Amino acid sequence: MKGPYPEIHGGGSLILAWQVRNKRVLVIGGGDVAAGRIVNVLNADARVTVVSPRSGLNDEVAFRIAQKQVEYVDRKFEPSDLDGVDMVLAAVDDPEASTQIYKLCQEKKIPANIADVPPECDFYFGSVHRDGPLQIMVSTNGNGPKLANIVRRQIASTLPSNIGAAIQKVGVLRRKLRKVAPAQEEGPKRMQWMSKICEQWSLDDLCDLTDDDMDTLLGFYRPGTVPTLGAVRLGQPSGAYDGPFLI
Ligand SMILES: C[C@@]1(CC(=O)O)C2=NC(=C\c3[nH]c(c(CCC(=O)O)c3CC(=O)O)Cc3[nH]c(c(CC(=O)O)c3CCC(=O)O)/C=C3\N/C(=C\2)[C@@H](CCC(=O)O)[C@]3(C)CC(=O)O)/[C@H]1CCC(=O)O
Numbered sequence: 001m002k003g004p005y006p007e008i009h010g011g012g013s014l015i016l017a018w019q020v021r022n023k024r025v026l027v028i029g030g031g032d033v034a035a036g037r038i039v040n041v042l043n044a045d046a047r048v049t050v051v052s053p054r055s056g057l058n059d060e061v062a063f064r065i066a067q068k069q070v071e072y073v074d075r076k077f078e079p080s081d082l083d084g085v086d087m088v089l090a091a092v093d094d095p096e097a098s099t100q101i102y103k104l105c106q107e108k109k110i111p112a113n114i115a116d117v118p119p120e121c122d123f124y125f126g127s128v129h130r131d132g133p134l135q136i137m138v139s140t141n142g143n144g145p146k147l148a149n150i151v152r153r154q155i156a157s158t159l160p161s162n163i164g165a166a167i168q169k170v171g172v173l174r175r176k177l178r179k180v181a182p183a184q185e186e187g188p189k190r191m192q193w194m195s196k197i198c199e200q201w202s203l204d205d206l207c208d209l210t211d212d213d214m215d216t217l218l219g220f221y222r223p224g225t226v227p228t229l230g231a232v233r234l235g236q237p238s239g240a241y242d243g244p245f246l247i
């Protein structure tokens with residue numbers, strides 16, 4: 001029966017923003033695919049260890065090892081490498097080793113991605129656009145990785161060039177707001193106010209917000225009332241403001 005709720009269309013993946021900061025990620029292999037994986041997890045602030053014979057390292061992986069961006073073990077994978085590891089990314093050109101790695105990870109309940117072997121992946125990578133705090137991932141759920149890349153680039157080309165910078169400013173403002181309006185009394189109103197700022201201010205205005213502007217804005221924070229940036233710049237003191245409001 002068709003209810004009033006969203007219909008279920010199974011067969012997708014659960015797309016999440018996995019917080020791996022300071023988690024231990026083991027990358028097995030040191031070739032081209034491993035190099036890409038390493039960039040992905042370093043950008044998410046993980047602690048990365050690479051296991052691969054030195055003879056198989058590509059230039060980029062060798063560079064990151066030399067720069068101490070990752071820890072390095074110069075040999076083939078051994079099962080003890082999995083001790084204390086939170087995530088495994090395997091990119092080796094040896095199907096037997098890949099399968100052994102995946103089985104061990106399953107036994108130890110360590111989430112694993114084995115490049116090129118979809119049935120041996122607890123999660124797939126996607127094609128990612130990054131602009132500061134903004135990340136957009138496109139997945140074709142294993143159907144067409146090249147098309148994921150094409151769709152991602154098409155989406156990215158439609159985005160305003162200052163969207164990442166604007167989002168970064170909103171992040172700072174939200175953190176300041178939470179101090180001014182604690183959740184117990186102000187939770188829902190605070191969220192409404194933040195949503196209105198995002199809807200009514202232009203991206204340029206958000207980008208232009210200085211630290212001082214934010215303090216002024218929050219100085220006359222009143223739930224349900226959103227001033228313009230121009231009004232903020234007039235620097236009216238807290239509570240006494242009756243200039244041009246947007247709502
Ligand atoms: C997103 C991205 C991240 C990354 O891996 O870096 C990624 N593949 C990328 C590129 C790419 N990979 C391949 C080609 C050659 C052209 C082609 O085959 O289409 C190209 C294109 C290129 O290189 O430009 C070969 C390939 N890939 C897989 C197989 C095995 C198979 O399909 O059975 C084969 C061998 C097929 C064969 O031998 O025939 C499998 C997977 N690849 C995935 C992710 C996962 C599903 C993602 C999704 O469906 O959306 C999944 C399931 C598992 C995983 O690896 O996590 C990255 C795009 C990032 C970007 O560039 O923006």
Ligand SMILES: NC(=O)c1ccc[n+]([C@@H]2O[C@H](COP(=O)([O-])OP(=O)(O)OC[C@H]3O[C@@H](n4cnc5c(N)ncnc54)[C@H](O)[C@@H]3O)[C@@H](O)[C@H]2O)c1
Binds near residue numbers: 031033034052053
């Ligand atoms: N999913 C994808 O998007 C995608 C794209 C291209 C290739 N691939 C696949 O990913 C795998 C890796 O590709 P690549 O281009 O990086 O290959 P590559 O040949 O450049 O690198 C293989 C690496 O594995 C290392 N290695 C081999 N056996 C090992 C072991 N037992 N322990 C530790 N390290 C070991 C080698 O030293 C080398 O560094 C291949 O199976 C390839 O077909 C996947």
